[in-house]
Amino acid sequence: MLELLTCSEMAAADGRTIAGGTPGIVLMERAGQAVAERVLARASGRLRVAVLCGPGNNGGDGYVVARLLAKSGHDVAVHALVPPDRLRGDAAEAARGWAGAVLPLEGWTADGFDVVVDAIFGAGLARDIAAPVDSVIAAVNESRAHVVAVDVPSGIDGDTGAVRGCAVEADETVTFARRKPGHLLLPGRMHCGRVHVADIGITDATVADLGVRTAANAPGLWSDMLPRPDAAGHKYKRGHLVVASGGPSRTGAARLAARAGLRAGAGLVTVASPPDAVAINAAQLTAVMVRPVDGAEGLADILGDARFNALVLGPALGVGEETRRMVEVAAAAQRHLVLDADALTSFAGNLAGLWQMVTSAVPSGVVLTPHEGEFSRLFGEAEGVAQARSKLERARAAAAASGAVVVLKGPDTVIAAPDGRAAINENAPPWLATAGTGDVLAGIIGGLMAQEMPAFAAACAGVWMHGAAAAAFGPGLIAEDLPEMLPRVWRELLELLFSTGN
Ligand SMILES: NC(=O)C1=CN([C@@H]2O[C@H](COP(=O)(O)OP(=O)(O)OC[C@H]3O[C@@H](n4cnc5c(N)ncnc54)[C@H](OP(=O)(O)O)[C@@H]3O)[C@@H](O)[C@H]2O)[C@@H](O)CC1
Ligand SMILES: Nc1ncnc2c1ncn2[C@@H]1O[C@H](COP(=O)(O)OP(=O)(O)O)[C@@H](O)[C@H]1O
Ligand SMILES: [K+]
Numbered sequence: 001m002l003e004l005l006t007c008s009e010m011a012a013a014d015g016r017t018i019a020g021g022t023p024g025i026v027l028m029e030r031a032g033q034a035v036a037e038r039v040l041a042r043a044s045g046r047l048r049v050a051v052l053c054g055p056g057n058n059g060g061d062g063y064v065v066a067r068l069l070a071k072s073g074h075d076v077a078v079h080a081l082v083p084p085d086r087l088r089g090d091a092a093e094a095a096r097g098w099a100g101a102v103l104p105l106e107g108w109t110a111d112g113f114d115v116v117v118d119a120i121f122g123a124g125l126a127r128d129i130a131a132p133v134d135s136v137i138a139a140v141n142e143s144r145a146h147v148v149a150v151d152v153p154s155g156i157d158g159d160t161g162a163v164r165g166c167a168v169e170a171d172e173t174v175t176f177a178r179r180k181p182g183h184l185l186l187p188g189r190m191h192c193g194r195v196h197v198a199d200i201g202i203t204d205a206t207v208a209d210l211g212v213r214t215a216a217n218a219p220g221l222w223s224d225m226l227p228r229p230d231a232a233g234h235k236y237k238r239g240h241l242v243v244a245s246g247g248p249s250r251t252g253a254a255r256l257a258a259r260a261g262l263r264a265g266a267g268l269v270t271v272a273s274p275p276d277a278v279a280i281n282a283a284q285l286t287a288v289m290v291r292p293v294d295g296a297e298g299l300a301d302i303l304g305d306a307r308f309n310a311l312v313l314g315p316a317l318g319v320g321e322e323t324r325r326m327v328e329v330a331a332a333a334q335r336h337l338v339l340d341a342d343a344l345t346s347f348a349g350n351l352a353g354l355w356q357m358v359t360s361a362v363p364s365g366v367v368l369t370p371h372e373g374e375f376s377r378l379f380g381e382a383e384g385v386a387q388a389r390s391k392l393e394r395a396r397a398a399a400a401a402s403g404a405v406v407v408l409k410g411p412d413t414v415i416a417a418p419d420g421r422a423a424i425n426e427n428a429p430p431w432l433a434t435a436g437t438g439d440v441l442a443g444i445i446g447g448l449m450a451q452e453m454p455a456f457a458a459a460c461a462g463v464w465m466h467g468a469a470a471a472a473f474g475p476g477l478i479a480e481d482l483p484e485m486l487p488r489v490w491r492e493l494l495e496l497l498f499s500t501g502n
Contacts, residue, residue: 001197002215004424005178007123007158009210013177013202016209024090027200028057032064032094034198035150035174039069039115042146046074050113050145052105052136053080054120054154060091061150062119063098070100077113079105081120081133106132110143118168122151122158123180128165129155141169149173152182153191160390161188161412177202181214181392184424186412214392217415217423222461223497227265227451238267239450240307243443244293244326245273246316251280253315253341256436256479257443258288261312263486264447264462270308272299296325303333310336310450314343315439321346324353331361336449339404340369340442348377351401358403365455366404369442375408396422405455407445409438413463417456427467436479441466444486465489
């Protein structure tokens with residue numbers, strides 16, 4: 001159930017289900033039923049319900065909801081953007097099932113309604129919302145009524161999560177078969193309230209046949225690739241992660257990443273430190289080791305030892321030629337690589353160099369972890385990025401342009417692979433936005449890759465574990481707290497895996 005369907009994939013699933021013998025009106029009836037159930041779940045007495053119906057099938061769902069709620073004894077008013085005789089197909093049929101009055105949508109006010117069912121626009125939203133719907137949406141958002149959106153809050157683009165002019169702020173959203181990217185991407189996610197997925201008879205096999213490439217990021221996506229504790233294992237079997245440190249006044253970021261890599265399960269972790277910063281690093285490290293490494297040349301020397309199998313390069317490393325050369329040395333030495341912060345910025349304006357470096361690295365892949373600023377410096381000019389309609393499409397275009405797995409960070413982090421797979425993360429709490437948490441993320445992903453977890457899976461798992469660690473700690477979090485929460489996250493993950501037999 002982790003797949004996220006675009007509006008056109010949903011339409012294809014709908015079409016195939018209808019072709020398989022389930023009439024469209026039956027799907028609409030089930031959709032309306034699922035929405036009505038959500039409203040009824042709240043009812044302790046007679047409710048005053050406004051059902052706001054648009055001109056398409058989203059409105060059709062609304063007429064079904066209106067009929068079912070009225071039948072259950074609630075006081076229902078239908079307000080429609082177009083008169084029922086202008087509806088077509090299944091929506092027209094659904095409207096014929098509504099015996100009550102149909103009032104105009106224009107000028108609707110929230111007076112006295114307990115519940116608003118938003119069935120104005122769903123997957124068919126095609127342009128920005130204008131008058132008179134804009135003022136109706138403003139009235140919905142100002143009202144005290146409980147708002148239940150059908151499929152997506154009207155005004156939210158289901159594919160991109162964008163607000164098209166203005167959008168309903170729902171308390172609950174009932175969608176069908178699977179969630180859509182717009183339920184997870186911002187700002188869409190903030191408009192949905194709680195999202196329920198209703199089964200309307202579109203089978204898992206029908207969804208599987210669509211070849212969907214986008215998923216919500218959750219353990220089901222990568223748990224079978226997680227490194228497992230092995231009774232016969234020893235530390236050398238769990239990889240040796242190297243994290244490069246900046247100079248004497250810029251060492252903290254590498255230590256944060258290093259500790260996170262160790263907590264993520266790497267058998268050993270070494271901070272590769274400029275010689276003049278070794279004393280500072282050594283004074284603050286215990287389980288993590290330190291080694292003097294002087295720039296790209298020094299890195300090439302230590303990579304003569306095949307046991308150093310993964311590297312995190314970038315946190316506070318410095319922007320410029322030397323950092324770029326360190327990245328190239330690591331890639332040429334065929335190590336698993338996580339590139340963050342300064343390592344990314346060192347390739348700004350040099351996408352061809354980045355591509356060359358990535359494609360010379362190990363086939364299992366390179367992971368790039370830009371935040372929005374680093375992303376635009378690096379990929380602003382990349383093919384497909386400027387034209388992309390959403391964060392999801394931008395991350396995908398960047399992965400294709402670089403050949404690397406791209407983790408485009410933020411409250412709705414998108415992880416995209418060059419082969420087109422992508423995942424949207426949703427477990428990161430807002431208190432994760434604090435200095436140094438990005439360094440920790442790079443370390444977690446590096447730690448998983450040191451254990452030979454494939455790049456895309458390691459990136460998805462790392463992002464999820466990072467969010468789960470922050471959620472487990474709670475508000476007041478600082479970056480140092482994150483690695484210390486990983487044991488709890490691991491325990492929960494492993495319990496989940498053993499309980500589901502995976
Ligand atoms: N697929 C499935 O499996 C199932 C789908 N189901 C339901 O169907 C919904 C999709 O229905 P849909 O395709 O008819 O689109 P919908 O959102 O009703 O809007 C289209 C209408 O709005 C209009 N319009 C668009 N933008 C506008 C704007 N800014 N301002 C003004 N007008 C605008 C547009 O006009 P046009 O662009 O043609 O001029 C057209 O008339 C889906 O969300 C779900 O609820 C369920 O029944 C269960 C099975
Ligand atoms: N509003 C937010 N809600 C949840 N997570 C966030 C939010 N803003 C940022 N993050 C996460 O916090 C981390 C910040 O990383 P980054 O921007 O590299 O910071 P730093 O360079 O200080 O380490 C990323 O994992 C990002 O996804
Ligand atoms: K809607």
